[in-house]
Amino acid sequence: MPISALLARIRRLVPANDTPHxxxxxxxxxxxxxxxxxxxxxxxxxxxxxxxFLKSSPSPEAVATLGRRLDPTSPL
Numbered sequence: 001m002p003i004s005a006l007l008a009r010i011r012r013l014v015p016a017n018d019t020p021h022x023x024x025x026x027x028x029x030x031x032x033x034x035x036x037x038x039x040x041x042x043x044x045x046x047x048x049x050x051x052x053f054l055k056s057s058p059s060p061e062a063v064a065t066l067g068r069r070l071d072p073t074s075p076l
Contacts, residue, residue: 037070
């Protein structure tokens with residue numbers, strides 16, 4: 001799945017008033033800290049991963065958790 005398609009799915013699920021979280025996701029895809037999942041996630045799986053990420057301000061630990069959800073083989 002292209003990153004642009006994944007980001008479009010994420011944008012639909014991230015509340016509009018929580019833009020810093022979305023920006024953090026985009027930034028980490030740009031730096032390579034996050035990669036698209038090797039197999040497509042269902043919208044439910046993606047929504048749960050995003051909900052967990054949104055529980056607190058983006059931190060290295062939160063980004064790592066989201067990274068593991070998106071790609072279980074990630075070293076993050």
